[in-house]
Amino acid sequence: MNRPALIILSGLALASCGQKGEGDATAPAPDRPAPTAAEKAALLAALPAPYDQADLDNGRRVFARCRSCHTITEGGPNMTGPNLFGVFGRQAGVHPDYNYSAAVKQAGFIWDGERLDHWLENPRTFLKGTKMSFAGIPDATDRRDVIAFLKVETGYAPAARP
Numbered sequence: 001m002n003r004p005a006l007i008i009l010s011g012l013a014l015a016s017c018g019q020k021g022e023g024d025a026t027a028p029a030p031d032r033p034a035p036t037a038a039e040k041a042a043l044l045a046a047l048p049a050p051y052d053q054a055d056l057d058n059g060r061r062v063f064a065r066c067r068s069c070h071t072i073t074e075g076g077p078n079m080t081g082p083n084l085f086g087v088f089g090r091q092a093g094v095h096p097d098y099n100y101s102a103a104v105k106q107a108g109f110i111w112d113g114e115r116l117d118h119w120l121e122n123p124r125t126f127l128k129g130t131k132m133s134f135a136g137i138p139d140a141t142d143r144r145d146v147i148a149f150l151k152v153e154t155g156y157a158p159a160a161r162p
């Protein structure tokens with residue numbers, strides 16, 4: 001290939017890289033850039049009902065009840081409970097380096113909105129023998145909002161994980 005062609009090609013590659021317009025060249029590139037507010041709004045709107053109607057601000061407030069035991073960022077540490085990034089579409093009880101109860105390890109299902117709704121209403125009756133000591137969220141709207149918040153914040157991808 002001759003030189004001008006190479007220059008044009010590399011120019012094209014740079015132009016297409018720049019299209020996302022996220023981050024700057026000196027910052028370490030995360031595996032997946034954190035979604036912007038607009039992307040979060042789009043994700044919310046694309047969630048299956050009733051989660052598309054959720055109030056993310058309320059979801060964030062409700063999540064305050066979980067924060068003492070769970071991180072939700074990608075690669076975040078396990079605490080009393082496991083890190084929850086990527087939990088939707090993942091089998092229960094499989095986060096590496098976390099020591100689950102037999103109840104969760106043997107649950108054998110994949111987390112989705114409906115399972116999380118039952119779990120959060122009352123973890124102990126949903127999975128007898130769990131070591132998640134959490135009384136539950138009695139209010140259905142609070143559960144809807146925190147589940148939508150978690151979907152938006154933990155890398156849920158509707159297209160990739162139907």
Ligand code: HEC
Binds near residue numbers: 091093094
């Ligand atoms: C007092 C600590 C504590 C609180 C508060 C708590 N959790 Fe947990 N959570 C745990 C523990 C411990 C486990 C592991 C349960 C087991 O192995 O039996 C767990 C497990 C989970 C799991 C299963 C994860 C997996 O990998 O299968 C989900 C989902 C979850 N919690 C969500 C929540 C949400 C959402 C809230 C807030 C509404 C919450 N938890 C509040 C301690 C807590």
